[in-house]
Amino acid sequence: MNGSVLFAWEKRKTVAIVRICIVRPCGWYTIGTPKKLSMPDHQIQTATAADLDALEELERLGFPLDQYSKERLKYLLSQANASSYKIEEDGKVSAYAMVLWRKGSRAGHLYSIVTHPEAQGRGLGSALLDALEAEAKERGCDRIRLEVRADNDTAIAFYLRRGYVRVKELPGFYTDDAPGVRMVKRF
Numbered sequence: 026m027n028g029s030v031l032f033a034w035e036k037r038k039t040v041a042i043v044r045i046c047i048v049r050p051c052g053w054y055t056i057g058t059p060k061k062l063s064m065p066d067h068q069i070q071t072a073t074a075a076d077l078d079a080l081e082e083l084e085r086l087g088f089p090l091d092q093y094s095k096e097r098l099k100y101l102l103s104q105a106n107a108s109s110y111k112i113e114e115d116g117k118v119s120a121y122a123m124v125l126w127r128k129g130s131r132a133g134h135l136y137s138i139v140t141h142p143e144a145q146g147r148g149l150g151s152a153l154l155d156a157l158e159a160e161a162k163e164r165g166c167d168r169i170r171l172e173v174r175a176d177n178d179t180a181i182a183f184y185l186r187r188g189y190v191r192v193k194e195l196p197g198f199y200t201d202d203a204p205g206v207r208m209v210k211r212f
C-alpha cells in the first residue's frame with residue numbers, strides 16, 4: 026500500500042463506530058462498511074525505517090527467542106513486498122505488525138505482530154489485524170497465514186477468536202527446536 030492506513034474511530038454513546046480509511050496522495054476515502062466495536066481510539070500508521078529502534082525493542086519485549094534483528098527489520102521495512110503498521114501512544118510505538126506479500130500468491134503472510142506488554146489487552150493487536158486484513162482484501166488476497174509457537178497460548182487464543190484456524194503442526198519449526206503451528210484466516 027502506498028499510503029498510511031488509518032482507522033478513524035468515532036465513539037457514539039457506549040459503542041464505537043469504525044471506518045476503515047486509506048490515506049493516499051489524493052486524500053481520504055472509506056473502504057470499509059462501518060461496524061460496531063467497543064474499543065478505544067487507535068490510529069494506525071505505516072511504520073518506516075524511522076521506527077527501527079522502536080520495532081527492535083518491541084521484538085525484544087515480545088519474543089524471548091527468535092526475535093527479528095535490526096538488520097532484518099531494516100531490510101523488510103524498505104521492501105515493497107512488505108507492509109508495516111504501527112500504533113503510537115504518547116509519541117511512542119506501542120504495537121506493530123508486518124505482513125509479507127508474494128507476487129502471484131493470494132496469501133498474505135503475517136510475519137510479526139507485537140504489542141508492548143504494558144499495552145496488551147486494550148485492542149491494539151485487534152486493530153492491527155483489522156488493518157492488515159483490510160489491505161490483504163484490497164490486494165486481492167483470499168487469506169492470511171502465520172506461524173506461531175505451539176506454546177504461545179495467548180497468541181493462539183487471540184488468533185482463534187479472530188477467525189484464524191490451525192491448519193498445520195510444525196515440529197521443530199523454531200531455532201530452539203520448539204514446535205510451531207500454522208494458522209490461516211480465509212476471507
Ligand SMILES: CC(C)(COP(=O)(O)OP(=O)(O)OC[C@H]1O[C@@H](n2cnc3c(N)ncnc32)[C@H](O)[C@@H]1OP(=O)(O)O)[C@@H](O)C(=O)NCCC(=O)NCCS
Nearest residue numbers: 087138139140145146147148149150151172173180183186
Ligand atoms: C498476541 C498479541 C499481539 C495481542 O495483542 P493485544 O494488543 O493484546 O491484542 P488485543 O488487546 O486486541 O486482544 C487481546 C486478547 O487477548 C487477551 N490478551 C492478550 N494479551 C493479554 C495479556 N497479556 N494479558 C491478558 N489478556 C491478554 C485480551 O483479553 C484479548 O481478549 P479477547 O480476544 O477476548 O478480546 C500480544 O499478546 C503480544 O504482543 N504478544 C507477544 C508477541 C506475540 O506472541 N505475537 C504473536 C506471535 S505469532
